[in-house]
Amino acid sequence: DTGVSQDPRHKITKRGQNVTFRCDPISEHNRLYWYRQTLGQGPEFLTYFQNEAQLEKSRLLSDRFSAERPKGSFSTLEIQRTEQGDSAMYLCASSHFSNSLAANYGYTFGSGTRLTVV
Amino acid sequence: SQQGEEDPQALSIQEGENATMNCSYKTSINNLQWYRQNSGRGLVHLILIRSNEREKHSGRLRVTLDTSKKSSSLLITASRAADTASYFCATDRANAGKSTFGDGTTLTVKP
Numbered sequence: 001d002t003g004v005s006q007d008p009r010h011k012i013t014k015r016g017q018n019v020t021f022r023c024d025p026i027s028e029h030n031r032l033y034w035y036r037q038t039l040g041q042g043p044e045f046l047t048y049f050q051n052e053a054q055l056e057k058s059r060l061l062s063d064r065f066s067a068e069r070p071k072g073s074f075s076t077l078e079i080q081r082t083e084q085g086d087s088a089m090y091l092c093a094s095s096h097f098s099n100s101l102a103a104n105y106g107y108t109f110g111s112g113t114r115l116t117v118v
Numbered sequence: 119s120q121q122g123e124e125d126p127q128a129l130s131i132q133e134g135e136n137a138t139m140n141c142s143y144k145t146s147i148n149n150l151q152w153y154r155q156n157s158g159r160g161l162v163h164l165i166l167i168r169s170n171e172r173e174k175h176s177g178r179l180r181v182t183l184d185t186s187k188k189s190s191s192l193l194i195t196a197s198r199a200a201d202t203a204s205y206f207c208a209t210d211r212a213n214a215g216k217s218t219f220g221d222g223t224t225l226t227v228k229p
Contacts, residue, residue, distance in 0.1 A: 006160075040221070042219035056216065104210050107208075109163075111159055112160050
């Protein structure tokens, strides 16, 4: 397993277009997370899945954003009708969460997808 | 608002010196983690410390946790130019399901 993969690495799109990003997590991990990061800031939580179930969505995730994780494997994050304010690095991470211990063991992040909306 | 806040925002030291970064948080946590991020890259997990632990070591890294003060520190000993990066703390609250990150400390190690 080579870690968490994100595709594409960079995306430039015109305002109003739709974009979709993909994340392939570490196969043994049961949780997958999406974060957004702007310059000089820490990652901001967007949403996360446990297996195929989307368990939480941030208020930051407007109705233009949708995330899926079919069959509990890879995940996609789609942004519809992009706006310049959507320009950011979109980070995917996966982790193993122990339900019995209710404990996280730390995230493995992908390299991110940098979105620029022009 | 972010749960964790790192201090200082920026730190510049000479190679060989020690670097200390601090993180303060607001609510009770299950664990606290430290991550490193090189410019334009994803974050790399460094160390996780649970709420019932006070200190952990990993190579040149030492992390302490004081739950009474709701604070943690990351010490990097004998720093190297390759340690130049941003360092973030992240906290997991009970039943929160995800980690909440601070805005990081930018460390510059001059050769």
